[in-house]
Amino acid sequence: SYTIDNQATVTPLLSQMQASNIGQTIVDLSAFVNRYYTTSGGVSGSNWIKNKWTDLAAGRSNVTVEQFTHAAFPQKSVILTIQGTDNASEVVVLGGHQDSINTAGTTETTKAPGADDDASGIASLTEAIRVMLASNYQPRRTIKFIAYAAEEVGLKGSAEIAKKYKTDGVKVVGVMQLDMTNYKGSAKDIYLYTDYTNAAQNTFVANLISTYQPTLTVGNDSCGYGCSDHASWHAQGYPTSMPFETTMSESNPKIHGTGDTYANMGSQANHALKFGRLAASFAVELGSDGP
Ligand SMILES: N[C@H](Cc1ccc(I)cc1)C(=O)NO
Numbered sequence: 001s002y003t004i005d006n007q008a009t010v011t012p013l014l015s016q017m018q019a020s021n022i023g024q025t026i027v028d029l030s031a032f033v034n035r036y037y038t039t040s041g042g043v044s045g046s047n048w049i050k051n052k053w054t055d056l057a058a059g060r061s062n063v064t065v066e067q068f069t070h071a072a073f074p075q076k077s078v079i080l081t082i083q084g085t086d087n088a089s090e091v092v093v094l095g096g097h098q099d100s101i102n103t104a105g106t107t108e109t110t111k112a113p114g115a116d117d118d119a120s121g122i123a124s125l126t127e128a129i130r131v132m133l134a135s136n137y138q139p140r141r142t143i144k145f146i147a148y149a150a151e152e153v154g155l156k157g158s159a160e161i162a163k164k165y166k167t168d169g170v171k172v173v174g175v176m177q178l179d180m181t182n183y184k185g186s187a188k189d190i191y192l193y194t195d196y197t198n199a200a201q202n203t204f205v206a207n208l209i210s211t212y213q214p215t216l217t218v219g220n221d222s223c224g225y226g227c228s229d230h231a232s233w234h235a236q237g238y239p240t241s242m243p244f245e246t247t248m249s250e251s252n253p254k255i256h257g258t259g260d261t262y263a264n265m266g267s268q269a270n271h272a273l274k275f276g277r278l279a280a281s282f283a284v285e286l287g288s289d290g291p
Pocket residue numbers: 117118151152179222223227228244246247248249251255
């Protein structure tokens with residue numbers, strides 16, 4: 001039962017979140033020549049996220065940041081864990097992918113800034129992490145933020161992690177995927193994708209938006225294939241949601257090339273802020289539930 005009853009905690013967090021911080025993270029991540037899963041840029045991008053999230057976690061005894069080593073490629077996923085208190089065995093997952101790609105072929109020197117796809121998602125999550133940790137928020141459930149490696153080449157990072165969690169019997173109660181959050185290409189603000197996701201959780205996400213961001217408009221659409229890392233978790237039977245920046249037909253035409261830049265999104269992160277706020281409300285409302 002998806003109750004929304006943590007307004008006293010969530011509302012102040014959302015007001016502390018700033019588009020400028022999200023924009024800076026997009027700029028920093030898209031400064032790597034690329035973040036491809038097999039290049040030095042991909043390895044460096046992973047280390048950048050690890051260091052950034054470690055800085056945010058400083059001084060918090062119940063917060064850890066680790067890199068997940070993948071068997072088949074060098075780029076590591078990054079996992080920040082906020083350990084729960086009295087319901088810690090139940091886990092809430094929020095993710096985005098850190099890798100970028102240039103469909104012309106991505107070598108050591110090929111430009112693939114990946115500002116929207118998916119530095120924007122990582123940046124939205126990072127701002128949610130910042131305010132949650134700065135406010136010393138203590139969840140009852142365990143909350144995990146994950147920057148997946150190797151999404152562009154077949155959801156490889158998330159597939160390995162989701163399979164491991166299933167094998168280990170981890171009770172993941174909900175997953176949110178943020179992949180592309182800053183290109184405002186459609187009429188409505190947030191589109192909840194209906195395939196490879198969970199309908200009941202999607203209704204909860206829509207209710208989070210109407211409760212905490214009532215001026216925003218919500219639509220639905222579908223990808224028709226496993227279009228991001230939520231599909232890896234869905235395959236393992238976990239409930240997922242993917243709030244997306246546009247309809248499928250109006251998606252960002254610049255992705256997977258040299259033009260996916262912060263400048264080409266107007267050098268502002270106002271759209272991504274909506275998704276960061278949605279991520280924070282999802283994390284706190286689900287994270288605050290007891291056993
Ligand atoms: N396939 C996805 C991009 C993508 C995802 C959803 C929609 I709608 C349009 C485009 C991808 O490249 N993820 O990194």
